[in-house]
Amino acid sequence: MTQDVYVVIPAYNEGPVIRETVQGVLNAGYHVVVVDDCSQDNTAQQLEGLAAHVVRHPVNLGQGAALQTGMTLALRLGAQRVVHFDADGQHDVRDIAGLLAPLERGEADVVLGSRFLRAADQGAVPFQRRMLLRLAVVFNGLVTGLWLTDAHNGLRAFTRDAAAHLDLRENRSAHASEILQQLRRHKLRCVEAATNIRYTQYSLRKGQRGWAALEVVMDLMLRRLFP
Amino acid sequence: MKPIQPILLSLLGVIVISYLARVKTRIWDRVVVLAIGTAAAILVAQPDWANTLAAAVGVGRGVDVVLYLGFLGFLLLFLMMYVEMRNLRWQLTVVVREMALHNARTASEQLPATSQGKQV
Numbered sequence: 001m002t003q004d005v006y007v008v009i010p011a012y013n014e015g016p017v018i019r020e021t022v023q024g025v026l027n028a029g030y031h032v033v034v035v036d037d038c039s040q041d042n043t044a045q046q047l048e049g050l051a052a053h054v055v056r057h058p059v060n061l062g063q064g065a066a067l068q069t070g071m072t073l074a075l076r077l078g079a080q081r082v083v084h085f086d087a088d089g090q091h092d093v094r095d096i097a098g099l100l101a102p103l104e105r106g107e108a109d110v111v112l113g114s115r116f117l118r119a120a121d122q123g124a125v126p127f128q129r130r131m132l133l134r135l136a137v138v139f140n141g142l143v144t145g146l147w148l149t150d151a152h153n154g155l156r157a158f159t160r161d162a163a164a165h166l167d168l169r170e171n172r173s174a175h176a177s178e179i180l181q182q183l184r185r186h187k188l189r190c191v192e193a194a195t196n197i198r199y200t201q202y203s204l205r206k207g208q209r210g211w212a213a214l215e216v217v218m219d220l221m222l223r224r225l226f227p
Numbered sequence: 228m229k230p231i232q233p234i235l236l237s238l239l240g241v242i243v244i245s246y247l248a249r250v251k252t253r254i255w256d257r258v259v260v261l262a263i264g265t266a267a268a269i270l271v272a273q274p275d276w277a278n279t280l281a282a283a284v285g286v287g288r289g290v291d292v293v294l295y296l297g298f299l300g301f302l303l304l305f306l307m308m309y310v311e312m313r314n315l316r317w318q319l320t321v322v323v324r325e326m327a328l329h330n331a332r333t334a335s336e337q338l339p340a341t342s343q344g345k346q347v
Contacts, residue, residue, distance in 0.1 A: 051334040053331060053334050054331065069327055
């Protein structure tokens with residue numbers, strides 16, 4: 001089963017953690033596609049010698065663009081399942097199996113990770129971020145019609161067909177909401193699965209700032225007005 | 228005629244003629260620029276007409292009407308430029324993506340030569 005699962009990891013300046021992240025996914029038996037979004041640190045060097053497919057953008061485009069590039073390559077390589085996985089070490093590779101299970105049972109086309117399905121996990125998310133994510137859930141629900149428990153979890157799993165339907169145009173932070181819009185537009189079956197999150201000083205420093213949420217709203221509103 | 232009027236008309240003429248002569252755009256764009264330039268020239272030459280227009284639409288002064296229309300025009304221009312910029316960004320994304328995919332290194336190419344059974 002893991003032979004046809006491709007884990008797409010977009011990376012931008014993740015030199016300190018990328019090797020450990022990628023090795024962890026490789027050790028679990030999955031194929032890995034790393035998209036280096038024109039990192040300016042030693043991310044590229046850290047990937048040398050790893051049995052991962054590596055794509056490098058010659059200019060920085062953003063996480064959404066990197067995910068689309070990775071999915072495109074994964075599909076070209078014959079992926080039957082595509083997983084999105086963050087490079088900063090926040091995601092637990094053991095959660096991938098939980099995301100793939102509904103796909104294997106034919107219950108869903110897309111499985112979205114959620115930090116808020118289990119009461120025990122909620123405390124792991126810093127308070128300020130939790131509040132911001134709650135607002136994002138409401139926003140996404142109003143804009144996309146999909147009412148989820150976690151609006152911006154980077155851990156997702158797709159069937160090949162579902163991944164092939166995606167055509168991300170939002171290069172940066174708004175891609176998460178765009179994914180939901182496209183899932184709804186293509187009438188893909190979505191479920192959520194509980195995932196663990198591991199915040200470190202490093203990942204908190206690299207995470208989205210609050211003001212980035214305003215950019216997401218602006219981008220989505222403008223795309224609505226001018227498709 | 229007040230001294231400012233020939234100055235404004237001259238500058239307007241230079242702008243419109245330069246645009247039409249140097250910028251290769253669609254015929255509709257040229258028609259729009261010519262129409263706006265002509266309207267602007269008329270209002271510069273006959274400022275009382277702006278006051279008449281203002282009175283007809285319930286605005287106090289002719290200059291206010293010109294400002295309102297100018298603001299709407301700039302807003303439209305801004306939005307058109309935003310859409311164009313977004314289209315250009317998308318085209319850039321497509322090109323960068325294809326370049327990146329063309330140069331992608333597969334897992335076997337990533338591994339050191341010794342692990343592929345080759346002698347270094």
